[in-house]
Amino acid sequence: xxxxxxxxxxxxxxxxxxxxxxxxxxxxxxxxxxxxxxxxxxxxxxxxxxxxxxxxxxxxxxxxxxxxxxxxxxxxxxxxxxxxxxxxxxxxxxxxxxxxxxxxxxxxxxxxxxxxxxxxxxxxxxxxxxxxxxxxxxxxxxxxxxxxxxxxxxxxxxxxxxxxxxxxxxxxxxxxxxxxxxxxxxxxxxxxxxxxxxxxxxxxxxxxxxxx
Ligand SMILES: [Zn+2]
Numbered sequence: 001x002x003x004x005x006x007x008x009x010x011x012x013x014x015x016x017x018x019x020x021x022x023x024x025x026x027x028x029x030x031x032x033x034x035x036x037x038x039x040x041x042x043x044x045x046x047x048x049x050x051x052x053x054x055x056x057x058x059x060x061x062x063x064x065x066x067x068x069x070x071x072x073x074x075x076x077x078x079x080x081x082x083x084x085x086x087x088x089x090x091x092x093x094x095x096x097x098x099x100x101x102x103x104x105x106x107x108x109x110x111x112x113x114x115x116x117x118x119x120x121x122x123x124x125x126x127x128x129x130x131x132x133x134x135x136x137x138x139x140x141x142x143x144x145x146x147x148x149x150x151x152x153x154x155x156x157x158x159x160x161x162x163x164x165x166x167x168x169x170x171x172x173x174x175x176x177x178x179x180x181x182x183x184x185x186x187x188x189x190x191x192x193x194x195x196x197x198x199x200x201x202x203x204x205x206x207x208x209x210x211x212x
Contacts, residue, residue: 131155
């Protein structure tokens with residue numbers, strides 16, 4: 001089977017897969033393959049699932065881009081191989097996935113979110129850390145409700161070894177708010193890389209409140 005044909009076959013398979021928000025993996029891959037991974041539409045600008053998928057797909061797709069730039073032929077099966085990996089990742093978009101010779105490690109997005117929030121709370125000056133921001137009391141209700149579900153609120157997007165995490169924090173009155181937020185980002189990124197084995201972590205911090 002030719003490279004083009006087998007790529008076409010793989011894309012047929014990808015077409016049925018979606019990330020957690022419902023966007024098709026195939027469409028996201030097309031965006032990446034066209035070199036537009038950084039150009040987020042209005043949904044993607046707010047969507048941690050799309051953002052995580054675009055980053056992960058972009059890094060998986062990069063060898064294909066590299067070979068396309070060179071005069072040499074890509075090794076046979078390269079595109080197929082990348083497609084197979086993408087397919088494996090997209091099988092369960094609520095889990096991270098790390099594949100190795102000795103097996104697969106999957107970690108639930110829920111766990112990633114929990115670790116992120118717990119880590120945020122260890123930052124001096126942080127009084128509360130919740131999932132995705134919203135207004136005032138509502139966010140606490142959402143948080144409490146979603147804890148019971150198998151899937152967390154939309155605050156964590158994962159694909160493969162990439163995660164995008166939204167955290168809303170309340171900061172103690174009188175603290176340097178920006179400094180506290182930056183420290184939250186750094187600690188959460190370090191923790192998720194170390195404890196979850198993620199490679200690419202983006203942490204968006206929203207300071208929703210100051211507490212006296
Ligand atoms: Zn999305």
